[in-house]
Amino acid sequence: MDTDALPALRLRAVRKRFPGSEADAVQALDLDVPRGSIVSLIGPSGCGKTTTLRMINRLIEPTGGRIELEGTDVSDVPATELRRGIGYVIQQVGLFPHRTIGANIGTVPRALGWAKARIAERTEELSDLVGLERVMLDRYPDELSGGQQQRVGVARALAADPPVLLMDEPFGAVDPIVRTRLQSELLDLQERVKKTIVLVTHDLDEAIRLSDRIALLNVGGVIEQYASPDELLRAPANDFVAEFVGDDRSMRRLTLATVGDLPFERGPVVDVAANDLEAQKIMAAHRSDWVGLTEGETFLGWIDGHELGSGRTLNELPRFMPAAQVTPAQSLRAALEVIMTSRTSVAVINDAGRFRGVVTLEQIRAGLAGDLAEQAA
Secondary structure (H helix, E strand, O other): OOHHHOOOEEEEEEEEOOOOOOOOOEEEEEEEEOOOOEEEEEOOOOOOHHHHHHHHOOOOOOOEEEEEEOOEEHHHOOHHHHHHOEEEEEOOOOOOOOOOHHHHHOHHHHHOOOOHHHHHHHHHHHHHHOOOOHHHHHOOHHHOOHHHHHHHHHHHHHOOOOOEEEEEOOOOOOOHHHHHHHHHHHHHHHHHHOOEEEEEOOOHHHHHHHOOEEEEEEOOOEEEEEEOHHHHHHOOOOHHHHHHHOOOHHHHHOOOOEHHHOOOEOOOEEEOOOOHHHHHHHHHHHOOOEEEEEEOOEEEEEEEHHHOOOOOOHHHOOOEOOOOEEOOOOEHHHHHHHHHHHOOOEEEEEEOOEEEEEEEHHHHHHHHHOOHHHHHO
16 A cells, blocks of 8 residues: 555544433534644534544543544554654643643653653754754753743644644644744744644634645534635635635635735836936836835835936936835735835835735735735746
């Protein structure tokens, strides 16, 4: 069997009915989680997202169906052994208060019988990986902030290098600023470790930002749509999905694409050594009443077109620096906000001091209407 062709996780007709209930909490759920991807489970209260997560590592036993991890039925593996091979991060972290941070991180390797030297090496490696200063390893959980504790939880989950990481509302207990920072750190971490991650969240913006695919569940564990964040926002499968993602889904789509995804346009820009005629031709071609000046790769500023023809060189004319400047790495939503705040229709793309072109409101609208990746290509 070619295991590389298989999803890392496969759920087939998985269901759960709790004792005393007349209905399944999760009914006949089918889900494939591609290897090395982040998949978010999201939906209203009672949709079974946390129940589904816990069935994967058998903290809750399924009533029926089959769950495969790397092609192996998880029911064929002793529950304790299975859990040691799956990283698990929860909202309240669940650190052992009487153990040091280092000891907390080394919990699973110690249970697996690793040598002390190997555990110490792995603990230091992971503290560096999650951005935790090594001096923290000798401290206790109550000496750390919520964000620091959450990093410890991630490090502990990764300690034995599991192929799959389960995360249940991992950033729900921290304030919005810390949550945003932790989300960024998770994406950076994923670039390095390439784990298969199943994330439960109630925050649609978090799911959109972090996920390769999102499974939107309805009550009873019914998947209403399983798609990439862009597809979920661009083409909701039904009224339930449309209502869940909200009327502002177009604005949310703007967070998925960056300025660098757009085909850069130079705009009405000339070199500072150009003459009036060249500047006027550029303005006419772009139907603009202003022209930008560059010197090499540096953008010098705008010139009002009415200043041309005065007999002065372009370099002698009064110029204005652009109020709206963006970088290729910024999201289109950020670019839109910059443009709207500065009350202009265009922003200069400034890449580490180098002029790359301009981005306009029309380009952003066109990006929403089509596939940005195709436009950039």
